[in-house]
Amino acid sequence: MSTATANTPRTRITDPKVQPKDRAMKKVWLLENLIFHARTGAGEKAAAERMLDRAIEAARKEGEITGDKDSAGAWYGYRLPEVWYGERYEEVKTLSLTEIAARIRADIKLARKVEAKLGAATGTEVAVVDGLGALAAMPKTIKVSVTRDYFAGGGSIDVRIYNLPEKGWGYVRETDNWGQPRWVPNAELRGIIKALEKIHGWYNFDGSDATVDYFHVNYYGGVEVDWRERP
Structure with a gap:
């Protein structure tokens, strides 16, 4: 599993307007809200980044996330529809x-x-x-x-x-x-x-x-x- 770095911007995998029902994915959603919020401080954002990788791994073990994002844009077993x-x-x-x-x-x-x-x-x-x-x-x-x-x-x-x-x-x-x-x-x-x-x-x-x-x-x-x- 790859970790986002300064050279590789992280891509959000949850919808900011839709709170997941599953506990593991809800944690991913909350952490991404912090990471992608413009007013989150650098220290808190860095901590959220580290915690998010573990949260994604936990969600994968729970079966709430499967696979990885591929070059065609499919993420974690599901391809978001075009808007x-x-x-x-x-x-x-x-x-x-x-x-x-x-x-x-x-x-x-x-x-x-x-x-x-x-x-x-x-x-x-x-x-x-x-x-x-x-x-x-x-x-x-x-x-x-x-x-x-x-x-x-x-x-x-x-x-x-x-x-x-x-x-x-x-x-x-x-x-x-x-x-x-x-x-x-x-x-x-x-x-x-x-x-x-x-x-x-x-x-x-x-x-x-x-x-x-x-x-x-x-x-x-x-x-x-x-x-x-x-x-």
């Missing part, structure tokens, strides 16, 4: 979810206004390169809300579509693979949902791997249709 970044993430990486939700709210309002004008000028089926063209034909009765919520381990930004023009609007009935009927969004509503999902994702990032219950995002949430009417 996807929204096209406007850099603008908000230091902002709170409340501030990001406000931006999304304003973006939806503006996009809806602009796309409606484009639709009136060129036809509602105009293809728009940014993927927001479906908002041109979005019924005026529909309202869209953007809410944020904080919880242990992160937070979410949720976009909800309210006040459909009439009961059942935007849905068609189809049969699933087991022959059972179900209601699904039609092409018009799917286009609206996708356009709102695009705006919702502008400020997010995602480096999750659900197969191992590893979640690493800027915020959770998504777009959904709510059948209720909202004043």
Whole structure:
């Protein structure tokens, strides 16, 4: 096992935002928090470096770490997924979810206004390169809300579509693979949902791997249709 030196910078192997459940890995996580914190003193950092090597070895013996990091970037038996970044993430990486939700709210309002004008000028089926063209034909009765919520381990930004023009609007009935009927969004509503999902994702990032219950995002949430009417 190699030990990090001044010439070989140490690479972090735990997520600073996710505290491991296993005791041995929790110790690794705590020590890495010290080592990678900008305000940790040189003496304490050096002690943490020495202790971390022993903690990693203990975690390996417990079976919580297997193997070593290879040239392809796999570390200790697991390869972290690549992180996807929204096209406007850099603008908000230091902002709170409340501030990001406000931006999304304003973006939806503006996009809806602009796309409606484009639709009136060129036809509602105009293809728009940014993927927001479906908002041109979005019924005026529909309202869209953007809410944020904080919880242990992160937070979410949720976009909800309210006040459909009439009961059942935007849905068609189809049969699933087991022959059972179900209601699904039609092409018009799917286009609206996708356009709102695009705006919702502008400020997010995602480096999750659900197969191992590893979640690493800027915020959770998504777009959904709510059948209720909202004043």
